[in-house]
Amino acid sequence: MELLEQKIICTTHVLDNGLTVWLNEDHTQPKVFGAVVVNAGAKECPNTGIAHYFEHMMFKGTDNIGTVDYEKEKVLLDCIERKYDQLAQTRDERERKDIQQEINRLNIQAAEYVIPNEFEKLISRYGGTKLNAGTSFDYTVYYNTFSPQYMEQWAEINSERLLHPVFRLFQNELETVYEEKNMYSDQIGGISVDYLKERFFSPHPYAYPVIGSTENLKNPRLSEMRKFFDDYYVASNMGLILSGDFSTSDVLPVLERTFSRIRKGSAPKMPVVSLPEFRGKEQMKLKVPMPFVKMMAMCFRGIPASHPDEVALRVALSLLNNTNGTGLLDRLTIEHKVTAAVAYNDCMNEAGILAIFVMPKLLFQSYSSAEELVWKQIACIQNGDFSDDTFQSLKLEQKREYMSALEDISSRAHVMMRLFSQKKKWEDxxxxxxxxxxxxxEDVMAVANRYFTKNYLHVTKSTGRYKKDNLPKPDYIPISAHHQHEKSAYAKRLEQMPVKEMSPHFADGNEVxxxxxxxxxxxxxxVSPNPVNDIFSLDIHYGIGRIKYPLLSQLANCLSIVGTKEESYSVFHERLRQLGSVLSFEDTDSEFIIHVSGFDSTIRETLLLVKEFMQNAKVEKRNIRQLKDEMKVAEKAFCNSNESLAQALFENVVFGANSPFLAKPSLRELGKMEGTDFESLFEEIQEYGGDVLYCGNLELGQVADMLESILHLSEIKFSRIYPAIRPKHLYTSPKVYFLDMKGVSQSIVCGYILGDLVDKPIERCASKLFSAYFGNDMSSLMFQEMREYRSYAYQVNGQYRLPSNLAxxxxxxxxxCFSTQSDKTLDAIAVLDGLIKNMPxxxxxxxxxxQNICxxxxxxxxxxxDLPAKVAAYHQEGFDHDPNRDLIEHIKSLNVDDVDAFYQKHIKGRPVVYMIVGNSKRIDMGKLANYGDLEKLRINDIYNK
Incomplete structure (x- = not known):
């Protein structure tokens, strides 16, 4: 680790106001990841949702950002705040509706002073991408990536947002939060997990959902949100994390000048609520909407973050499950003794949950017999029934995972955010x-005995659904954007700040x-060097994918559970694990990929094992039975997931029989297959050419010689099949396809328009500009019209999909695509349809x-x-340089006329096909038919069961 400390340096500074700064210089990528961490989350305001919707409001601007006249706006915002306090105290539904209508009227008036999305626009104006935030039980984080020359602007804007945030457009954003809650409630087991947490963590605040209860969301108090900000958003309770291409000595004065403005103060200290021990085996039934599938969980009291047992417990869990699939619970699955068994550990700041989730075999296996098998595996750890070789190899695996998390600025910064929120230091x-x-x-045996006790919560599944809180669509008048293209005085002042000119860096030439x-x-x-550690990655890309062979998805899964002709799965993967190496498989539309990773010191031995597997993989009938059982479970989950069904519906409408959901084998077809079918297919794909991508500490010649002497890749016969093309369906008139799904709160709506050929480089760039303008950005038409102004959706996206450059x-x-509350479906489609037919x-x-594209x-x-993959990908597309170089050059020459020209040629006047997965009882199907010939589909129409 001394070498790692020398290569990855994180310095800590405390500003004059008490705000902690972590700075990590990394010049391997020409960008910076910046984050602000606030040590306050949902546990500080249990069940209210305040921490979460306050996070949403932090994007609405300040008294300087997002307004043309804050003094006039403030008068109206103060009235709105008082009205929300009044609403929270009112129970009469008629009075509540009157108050909400009054808030709507005030909201419309206040919007006359608003510059929508100005915060996001400023982030983008100064080189920012991937703007986001998140709220957990313990902390809230705000982050994005940006170009280094804009460090001063980034620091100015992100400190300004923390001085005087303004809760403008709250009524709109609260509706968006409802949509987010609807989305979570429609996810399989989403509500079930909430009930499990409530039982497990009560009376701790972790028992309540981060997003808050429906009742509390219906009665928000802006005054309480203001108090939350005043209490917790103080400098001593916050951390600033920067990782990337900057100079610490240059940055520190900038941070002192900007972030030192944040208020001093101490956040309230809440007493930690202790959790009672379970008394023996406590029982709980949990509803999950998946028939014929048994599910069980054994939930134990875990440990909080920073506990002395944390590392030992993590090693103990790797004896149960690990990346090589050689754990004691993995063995139960591989040997087909249960359908699945997975250990889970979550260490939050004040408590932890340690659980084992089990799926008994689909036929005849009881919960008690499955649990008995699990306890026997736990006893192996408690009694020390594992070899020293196994123990040492798992410690090596843990070290590899720790070091891998530090490799790039984004993953490293996320580690830093977690550490800071746990009151840890980088050195920890x-x-x-x-x-x-x-x-x-002995340490591992001790923690296994300490935490896997006979006092636990035993959870079993019953088939069913919990009742959802369906909120009726509010009768609000949408706001109008009077100043959407104006700039605040603050934004104009920022433009006067000097910017150091920096040329873009591209992944070509001397840059890489x-x-x-x-x-x-x-x-x-x-081949590219690894400047950070001694971990190698080797990816073999065979140029044939599931478009040619739909069975490749099942092959990838199958190879993950089989051994060789000479050795069982467990024995073979144990040999890999002792080397510190991992072997896995992946399929895409156009490739089949073998992933290998480990330590450079054992790469030759690893490749010899990989060769052994490639030549002698053995698929037995029991492996196919296991695949079939896993597929049955996946199918039950698929049929109860509106997101999965929406994806399959879209693929069916666009690609017909070439949809992967139709082209895949059915359960019956899979059951008829023999092991030799998979073995022959694996042998066949190894005859197709492609790319080999290596990152590590060996030179090009060393890697080439090793690959040739061991894997003989030069003997491959066929060239890759690329591009892999699926014909798209041409519709001559508007259509609406509807898949009925009872019980869902939201409709998932997709739209499809087939365009013409886009074969000129400048027009390909115009398509990207059209996408960013219409629906692929936070400042896009779809985002503003459907989310910001009308609160019809939480997630929206519109993108023109281009084929390969060679096609x-x-x-x-x-x-x-968008998702919306069922009773908003027609309203939301009307807005989207209007944008499509008459794009402003x-x-x-x-x-x-x-700017966003650049x-x-x-x-x-x-x-x-990732550098080898980036370079190989653009070579595969026919480029001898990074295509982003051309993109930036072309984008500069495009304007609004080019967007309009692309729209007129490829979008306007063409038939629109809408696809909806939703609840027909909550949608006027007659009005839906106004958008095209309506056809109802069933799951069997879009999915080969």
């Missing part, structure tokens, strides 16, 4: 890695250290879309681990 993470070395077998060598006419090797005869298509043109918004291109420079 490095000590955890060292602590792994010192863990003894990627060596390339043709191993044969069909195989190319790409000259394959047209692109426009895909739109705003030159200022097009310029913002251009930012994404500038910030797209990959981590060292």
């Amino acid at each position: 993470y490095l000590k955890e890695v060292d602590r792994i070395n010192s863990i003894t077998k 250290n990627v060596a390339r060598r043709a191993l044969s006419s069909n195989v190319t090797l790409y 000259n005869e394959d047209p692109g298509y426009f895909q739109m 043109l705003y030159p200022e918004q097009v310029e913002m879309a251009k 930012n994404r291109a500038n910030n797209a420079f990959p981590s060292f681990r």
Whole structure:
């Protein structure tokens, strides 16, 4: 770890106001990841949802950002705040409706002073991408990536947002939060998990959902939200994290000047609520809408973060499940003794949950017999019934996972955010890695006995659904955006700040250290160095995918559970694990990929094992039975997931029989297959050329020689099949396809328009600009019209999908998606349909879309681990350089007329096909038919069961 400490340096500083700053310089990527962490989350305001919807409001601006006249706006906002306090005290429904209508009237008036989305616009204007935030039980975090030359602007804007946030457009945003809650409630087991947490964590605040109860969301108090901000958003309770391409000595004065403005103060200290011990085996029944599938959970009292047993417990759990699938619970699954068994550990700041989730075999196995098997495996750890070789190899695996998390600025910054929220220091993470070395077998046995006790919550599943809180659509008048293209005085002042000019960095030429060598006419090797640790990754990409062979998805799953002709799965993967290596498989539309990772010191031995597997993989009938059982469970989950069904519906409408959900084998077809069918397919795909991607500490020649001497990749016969094309369906008239799903709160709506060929580079760039302008950004038409102004959706997206650069005869298509409360479905479709048929043109918004595209291109420079894949991908597309270089050059020359020209040619006047997964009882189907010939589909129409 000493070498890692030298390569990854994090310095800590405390500003004059008490705010803690963690700075990690990393010049391997020309960008910076910036985050603000606030040590306050849902547990500080249990069941109210305040922490979460306050996070939403932090994007609405301040007394300087997002307004043309705050003094006049404030008068109305103060009235709105008082009205919400009045609403919370009112129970009469007629009076409540009158108050809400009055709030709506005031909201419309206040909107006359609002500059919508100005905060997001400023982030984008100054090089920002991936703007986001998140609320957990223990903390709230705000983050994004940005270009280094805008460090001063980033610090100015992100400190300004923390000084005087303004709760404007709250009524709209609260409706959006309802949509988010609806989305979670429609997810399989979403409500069930809430009930489990309530039982397990009561009386601790962790017992309540982060988003809050429906009753509390219906009665928000802006005054309480203001108090939450005043109490917890103080400097001593916050951390600033920066990781990336900057100079610490240059940045510190900037941070002192900006973030030192944040209020001093101490956050309230809440007493920690102790959880009572379970008394023996306490029983709980939990409803899950998946018939014929048994589910069980054994939930034990865990440990909070920073507990002395944390590292030892993590090692103990790796004896149950690990990345090589050689754990004691993995063995139950591999040997087909249960359908699945997985250990789970979540250490929050004040409590933890330790659980084992089990799916008994689908036929005849009882809960008690499955549980008995689990206890026997736990006893193996408690009694020390595992070899020292196994123990040492698992410690090595833990070290690899710890080190891998630090490889790029984004994942490293997320580690830092978690550490800060747990009141840890950066050095504590490095000590955890060292602590792994010192863990003894006795330590692991001790924690297994300490926490896997006979006092636990035993949860079993019953088939059913919990009642949902369906809120009726409010009768609100949408706001009007009077100043959407104006700038605040604050934004104009920012424009006067100097900016150091920096040229974009592209993943080509001298900018990247990627060596390339043709191993044969069909195989190319790409090699890049690893500057951080001694972990290698080797990915073998065979150029044939599931479009050609739909069975490849099942093959990838199958190879993950089989051994070789000479060795069982457990024995083979135990040998891999002792080397510190991992083998896995992946399929895509156009490729089948073998992923190998481990330590460079054992790469030769690892590749010899990989060769053994590639030549001698053995698929037995019991493996196919296991696949079939897993597929049965996945099918039950699929048929109860509106998101999965919406995806399958879209694929069916666009690609017909070539949809992967129809082309895949059915359960019956899978059951008829023999092991030799999979073995032959695995042998066949190894005959197709492609790319080999290596990142590690070996030189190009060393890697090439090793691959040739061990894997003989130069002997591959066939060139890759690329591009893999699926014909798209041409509709000559508008259509509406509806899949009825009872009990869901939301409708998931997709739209499809087939365009013409886009074969000129400048027009391909115009398609990206159109997408960003119409629906692929927070400043897009869809986002503003459907989410910001009308609160019809939480998630919206509209994007023109381009085929491969080499697919000259394959047209692109426009895909739109959103989810909305069932009774808002027709209203939301009407807004989208209006945008499609008569797209408004705003030159200022097009310029913002251009900026967003350039930012994404500038910030797209990959981590060292991903560099070979980036270079190989653009070579595969026919480029000899990073295509982002052309994109930025072309985008500069485009304007609103080019967006309009693309729209007129590819979108306007073309038939629109709408697809809806929703509850027909809550939608006027007659009115829905106004958008096209209505056809109802069943699951069997879109999914091969």
